[in-house]
Amino acid sequence: MARKMKVGIVGMGQGGTSIYKTLRSIEHVEIVVVCDCIESAKGMQFAQLDGVQTCVSVHDLAKVPGLDVIIEATGLDSIREQLEHNKEKSTAVIEAQGADLMMCIIEEKEKLADIKRVKGELDAILNSVQEAIEVASIDGMIKYVNPSFSRVTSINAGQRIGRNIFEVSPNGALARSLRTHEAVFAHRAVVGGADVEVIANASPIVVDGKMEGAVVVFQPLTDIYKLMEQLKASNQVISDLQTRINQISTSSYTFDDIIGSHPEFESALDLARKAARSNSTILITGESGTGKELFAHAIHGSSLRRDKPFIKVNCAAIPETLLESEFFGYEKGAFTGAVKTKLGKMELANGGTIFLDEIGDMNLYLQAKLLRVLQEMEFERVGGSQTINVDVRVIAATNRNLLEMAQKGDFRDDLFYRLNVVELRLPSLRNHKDDIPAYVHSLIAKFNRKFGKHVKGLTAQAEEILMQYDWPGNIRELQNVVERAMVTVDEEIITHKQILNLVDSSRTQHQEQIIEGIMPIEQMEKKMIRLALESYGDSVEGKKQAAKALKISLATLYNKLKVMS
Secondary structure (H helix, E strand, O other), rough: OOOOOEEEEOOOOHHHHHHHHHOOOOOOOOEEEEOOOOOOOOOHHHHHHHHOEEEEHHHHHHHOOOOOOEEEEOHHHHHHHHHHHHOOOOOOOEHHHHHHHHHHHHHHHHHHHHHHHHHHHHHHHHHHOOOOOEEEOOOEEEEEEOHHHHHHHHHOOOHHHEEEEHHHHOOOHHHHHOOOOOOEEEEEEOOOOOEEEEEEEEEEEEOOOOEEEEEEEEEEEHHHHHHHHHHHHHHHHHHHHHEEEEEEEEOOOOOHHHOOOOHHHHHHHHHHHHHHHOOOOOEOOOOOOOOHHHHHHHHHHHHOOOOOOEEEEEEOOOOHHHHHHHOOOOOOOOOOOOOEEOOOHHHHHOOEEEEEEOOHHHHHHHHHHHHHHHHOOEEEEOOOEEEEOOEEEEEEEEOHHHHHHHHHHHHHHHHHHHHHHHHEEEEOHHHHHHHHHHHHHHHHHHHHHHHHHOEEEOOOHHHHHHEOOOOOOOOHHHHHHHHHHHHHOOEEEEEEEHHHHHOOOHHHHHHHHHOOOOOOOHHHHHHHHHHHHHHHHHHHHHHHHHHHHHOOOOOHHHHHHOOOO
């Protein structure tokens, strides 16, 4: 790094202050000391703020060691004589006019250094770009080509610079821009002097409103084609990912969403919690509407795969001819209409869980392919030959008796035993009707949020109808009935009349008593006790208040509760 020139200034009036301000901004100059007989002069204050040494004696300034130049800005001969008499021999003294010249020279040097630096940066940029660049003056004389020009055309700079573009490449974009004084875009041509077809863009070079030349930037068509192929491949990847994202879901329910206190139901729930912690295949059996899919969601949500995909397949809802391609996907061109490769459900579920609902409706051919996935964790897409490996946990569900189907030959027995590692049997709703009030309470809260209503519950007669009904559609039918009742109700309480319109009267016991508002005394007593506990709570204090409201003793209430349990 060059040594800075050390400067002192005498006379900090208007002229000296101007010199001070100018020199202060020059990189290679260091102002060491300033001097003025008036210590409060404005220039002296500037110097003090900048941390520059100040003095009021010319003699003191001249004795400051190491000064290269002293600028005398007072114009007084006496001051100049004192400086000449007291300064070091190596220190030069110049008057303000000479200082102005010196500053001009220094400023020009700084500008030249800036220009040199910008040129270096520009050269580095032009030399590093992958596109070929060629520059010509207004008369067509080629002045510059970058290294990429030589790489693309195999013409080195020495063979090109100094030639005239109108001679070597008269049909190119650069010559055309020079002739028309306009920009040229996406011009396809062969580079003069080289057998290379390119796509070029050219623009005029205008300085102070006058066109001085033009520049062309181009790429060979082979590079364009490569980029197009890469873009096509990237678009295919994006399309595949979009397809995968659109089809992938995660579990929507947890075990906290499952309600039920019946022993048979609690046993199934306990087994499901334990099975969730393993990777074993699970077969969920039960009538339609018993909550098989809800259990599958909860099992996945509590498993180690909960952060991975949860893919659902309803084997009964997909046409048999499409089931294989839905399961395993297909390659582009595998059949008419297969315009691109499609990922199957098994591949989408990789790392996670696949839920096969209504698996009893799967055909025997597809059962064999599914068995291979369960055994080997591998398959091929339809129309493909590449073996795809997956890591998938299978949860199957059915409302059919797969064992009987296997004995009749309608279901592969080896697949049945492979699926039936853990069997989860869900009871029908008619076998645990005691859970109906809890289900209804939960559903009313759900549909209040959905419909923006404020329904608080249902009458005892309405609840009795629900308890007497045998629910062939199980929990799904119950949900449907409550939702339809919620749509029509205008009050805060759902009545038995609204419920009667929604259930099959032939499946309801003791309907004539319910319609007339009459029921057996024993049932009425249980109903009243249940309502009292719902109103006052199940705590000891709540039971005391319930007994008081029912006008019975607390001991009698406990005895009746023991009989009811």
